[in-house]
Amino acid sequence: MSLPSTAIEPLRFREALGHYASGITVITSHIDGEPIGFTCQSFHSVSMSPPLVSFSVMSGSASYPKIRRAGRFAVNILSDEQVGISNQFARRGTDKWRGIEWQESPLGNPVIAGSLHWLDCEIYAEHVAGDHLIVIGEVKALNLQEAAAAQPLLYFKGQYRNIAVHGVV
Ligand SMILES: Cc1cc2nc3c(=O)[nH]c(=O)nc-3n(C[C@H](O)[C@H](O)[C@H](O)COP(=O)(O)O)c2cc1C
Numbered sequence: 001m002s003l004p005s006t007a008i009e010p011l012r013f014r015e016a017l018g019h020y021a022s023g024i025t026v027i028t029s030h031i032d033g034e035p036i037g038f039t040c041q042s043f044h045s046v047s048m049s050p051p052l053v054s055f056s057v058m059s060g061s062a063s064y065p066k067i068r069r070a071g072r073f074a075v076n077i078l079s080d081e082q083v084g085i086s087n088q089f090a091r092r093g094t095d096k097w098r099g100i101e102w103q104e105s106p107l108g109n110p111v112i113a114g115s116l117h118w119l120d121c122e123i124y125a126e127h128v129a130g131d132h133l134i135v136i137g138e139v140k141a142l143n144l145q146e147a148a149a150a151q152p153l154l155y156f157k158g159q160y161r162n163i164a165v166h167g168v169v
Contacts, residue, residue, distance in 0.1 A: 014158075021156040024078045026089045027055055027063075028102075028110040031070040035097050035110045038063040039090040041155055042132075043075055051139040052124060056132040062092055064133065072122045073137060074109035078153040079116040080162035086153060106141040116150045118143045 028037040038061060046052035053075065057064045067073050078086055089096050101113035105120040112118075121137030154161040 018157040021154055021161070023116075024086050024153045024155050024160075025055070026076040026078065026085065026112060026115075027057075027067065027073050028076060028112065029063075029067040029070040029073045030104070030108055030110055031066050034066070035102065036063045036066045036070070037076075037089050037096055037110065037112075039086050043077075046136060050124075052136050053119060053121060053139060054134055054136045056129065056134050058132050059128075060131075064135075067135075068123065068126070070109075072107045072109055072120070072140075073135075074105050074107070074111055075119045075121065075137075076112045076115040077117045077119075079114060079150040080153045081150075082112075082114060082153055083160050085112060085114075086160070111143075114150075115143075116152055117146075 022041050023043070025040050025043045026037050027040045027043075028035065030036065038057070040055050040057070042056040044054050046054045055075070085100065088094075088098075088100070102110040103113070105111045105118065107120045107122065109120055119139050120141035121139050123135060124138040125136040127134045127136075151163050154163065
């Protein structure tokens with residue numbers, strides 16, 4: 001028996017979403033002397049006034065309950081030299097911080113060395129959405145130093161990419 005045409009098959013859904021190219025971030029926080037972090041593609045801008053951003057996190061995330069408790073997080077926007085960092089922070093149950101250089105942001109969140117840019121946020125709201133939570137953050141501080149040569153790490157159709165040609169369309 002064939003499925004009704006309205007059924008969204010998970011693999012197809014994933015594949016469709018893969019056509020939307022994005023950057024990659026690591027969402028970090030710090031609580032009880034422990035740095036926290038996970039790789040996150042679902043970072044978005046939300047509002048200019050107040051300055052709000054969002055990310056979606058799966059409800060089974062081990063990191064997010066700690067981030068919620070801390071009440072704040074940093075968004076580390078990765079550069080194309082940080083593929084290893086993206087993979088490292090996507091592996092649950094491992095020492096994600098092994099070999100990672102970082103320093104504290106103004107709000108006390110870890111800022112990963114070599115990131116393209118960072119934003120320092122306080123949790124503003126949280127909404128349940130299916131098997132994920134949408135977390136809204138109010139931006140309280142920003143990176144003020146531009147890393148001139150750095151290029152973004154991109155993600156498209158399930159693979160890491162970089163901007164091969166430094167041209168503007
Ligand atoms: C490229 C990439 C993008 C990801 N984006 C997200 C995301 O937007 N939200 C999310 O919850 N997990 C995302 N993940 C998966 C988490 O990084 C991964 O499940 C991580 O182990 C969660 O760690 P935790 O359980 O310690 O929180 C992504 C993974 C990769 C490799």
